[in-house]
Amino acid sequence: MPEDNPSSWWNPERHAERRPVLLARNRITSAVRAWFDARGFVEVETPALQVSPGNEAHLHAFATEALSLSGERATLYLRTSPEFTAKKLLAAGEARTFELARVWRNRERGALHHPEFTLLEWYRAGEAYETLMADCASLLAVAAQAAGAQALRFRDMTIDPQAEPERVTLAEAFDRFAGIDLLETVQADGATDRDGLAAAAKGKGIRTASDDTWADVFSRVLVEKVEPGLGRERATILCEYPVSEAALARPKATDPRVAERFELYACGVELANCFGELTDATEQRRRFEVEMAEKQRVYGERYPLDEEFLAALARMPPASGGALGLDRLVMLATGASRIEQVLWAPVAEG
Structure with a gap:
């Protein structure tokens, strides 16, 4: 008979240590549901199996195979987000x-990453994406209250969950933390100047490679220089991403170089990604094809497009939507240092 492993999550002593955090997770989940219910939201359930798992170049899915009664085979994917189906419901x-959607992402495992996790996704038809900024601030407070926490914590950082988040644009953040004029490298039509951004990054001591794209350099500056300074004293809303970094968001009416996209950071942790949703099917198809071409170039594979999703965009009303990592929110509300601590049954490591 195999012996018990004391470090296994199901070991009774180990489970007893984790159980208070897991019960706090349940309270947070209930409080989140109540918050949305009180504001007239409908809770929906969308399928985990999809014809397309998403069309972002660096997003990796788990694939499976559907067999018909006659033996025909079709590839399906575990969703990386419920976004496509949620927008069909808006249509x-x-x-x-x-x-509160269970989602799956391959090639992801670490203190803040798990191959199976829970995304809170919500959508508001006919409402501005700034409304989602207020939603995010409220959800931080709701989670802390449900967990009985006076502060949100991750490692050596703490913030007040009741404090109003600061709003910082990407251009302001690149200037503040890296000394780089980001929008100088973005044209009015969204085209980017790779060499210009690479030169600016190199001048600030950031490593670049000859085959880096503009997006590669952007991501490196963001990770190395910008993100460490976010959400340290209070939550940060990082907004107005360049349009090339917001494949599902509409351009900002007052500046077409940037999009209606923001991310929420707390204690240095990225918690949420929110958009003013793009509803132009032709433009959405073009963006997806660009993303899949990049995925093919880097990883040698691509995912199919969801043609029904693109068709639904023609009927979808103007809307805003957000996705928040529930597990990470629970981590901050309970002070957990690793995501496995807040999961009832973590996926076994291969």
Whole structure:
């Protein structure tokens, strides 16, 4: 008979240590549901199996195979987000939806990453994406209250969950933390100047390679220089991403170089990604094809497009939507240092 491993999550002593955090997770989940219910949102359930798992170049899915009764085979994917189906529901006539969705992402495992996790996604038809900024601030407070926490914590950082988040644009953040004029390298039509950004980054001591794209350099500056300074004294809303870094978001009306996209950071942790949703199917298809071409170049594979999703965009009303990592929110509300600590049953390591 195999022997018990004291470090296994199901070991009774180990489970007893983790159980208070897991019960706090349940309270947070219940409080989040109540918050959305009180505001007229409908909780929905969308399928985990999809014809397309998403069309972002650096997002990796788990694939499976569906067999018909006649033996025909079709590739399906575990969703990386419920986004495509949620937007189809907006096209169908739903105005406010939310889902606590189990999602799967391959090539992801670490203190803040797990191959299977829970995304809170919510959508508001006919409402500005700035409304989601207020939603995010409220959800931080809701989670802390449900967990009985006076502060959100991760490692050596703490913030007040009741404090109003600061708003910082990408251009302001690149200037503040890296001394780089980001928008000088973005044209009015969204085209980017790779060499210009690479030269600016190199001048600030950031490593670049000859085959780096503009997006590669952007990501490196963001990770090395910008993100460490976010959400340290209070939560940060990092907004107005360049349009090339916001494949599902609409351009900002007052500056077409940037999009209606923001990310929420707390204690240095990225918690949420929110958009003013793009509803131009032709432009969305073009962006997806660019992303899949890049995925093919870097990883030698691509995912199919969801043609029904693109068709639904023609009927989808103007809307805003957000995705928040529930597990990470629970981590901050309970002070956990690794995501496995807040999961009832973590996926076994291969």
